[in-house]
Amino acid sequence: MELETRNFIAGDWLNGADTVENRNPSDLSDVIGHFAQADAGQLATALDAARHAAAEWGATGPQKRHDVLMAIGTEMMARTGEIGALIAREEGKPFAEGKGEVYRAGQFFTYFAAEALRQLGQTADSVRPDIEIDVRREPVGVVAIISPWNFPVATPAW
Known part of the structure; x- marks a missing residue:
C-alpha cells in the first residue's frame, strides 16, 4: 500500500510545498509513499499553532x-x-x-x-x-x- 500524506497544521490537513518519495530500504521496489514537505511559511504557521496549543495544554x-x-x-x-x-x-x-x-x-x-x-x-x-x-x-x-x-x-x- 502506497501512502500519500499531507501536513496537519493548526487543525487542517494541508498539501506540502513539495513531496518526497520514501522507499523500503530492505526492498527498494516497495514505495512506501510520498510524504509532504512543509515550506518556511507552513513551518511558521505550525510553530504558531504549537505555541497556542502549548498555552492551552498548560492551562489543562x-x-x-x-x-x-x-x-x-x-x-x-x-x-x-x-x-x-x-x-x-x-x-x-x-x-x-x-x-x-x-x-x-x-x-x-x-x-x-x-x-x-x-x-x-x-x-x-x-x-x-x-x-x-x-x-x-x-x-x-x-x-x-x-x-x-x-x-x-x-x-x-x-
Whole structure:
C-alpha cells in the first residue's frame, strides 16, 4: 500500500510545498509513499499553532492531561502490529523490532500519564537561615527537532 500524506497544521490537513518519495530500504521496489514537505511559511504557521496549543495544554488540569496521555499510550499499544508493520517497512528493520518500538513508545505515554497526576516537587535546605529552596520543573515550550531515523516513534515520544 502506497501512502500519500499531507501536513496537519493548526487543525487542517494541508498539501506540502513539495513531496518526497520514501522507499523500503530492505526492498527498494516497495514505495512506501510520498510524504509532504512543509515550506518556511507552513513551518511558521505550525510553530504558531504549537505555541497556542502549548498555552492551552498548560492551562489543562492534571486529570485531563492524564486522560489524554493515557489514551495515546493505550491506543499505541493496541495498534503495535499495524504501526509496527509500517515502521518495519520504512526503516527496513525486522517486524518484531518495529512492534517493540511502538509498544515501548506507548509505555512512555502511560508513564507520562501517571506523572501528570503525581504532584511532587523538591525542596532543599539553604545555607542561609529561614530560606527554603523550591525546585519546580517547567516545560521549555515549543521546540523543533530532527530525530534519529532509526527510532522514528520511540525517540520523539520521549
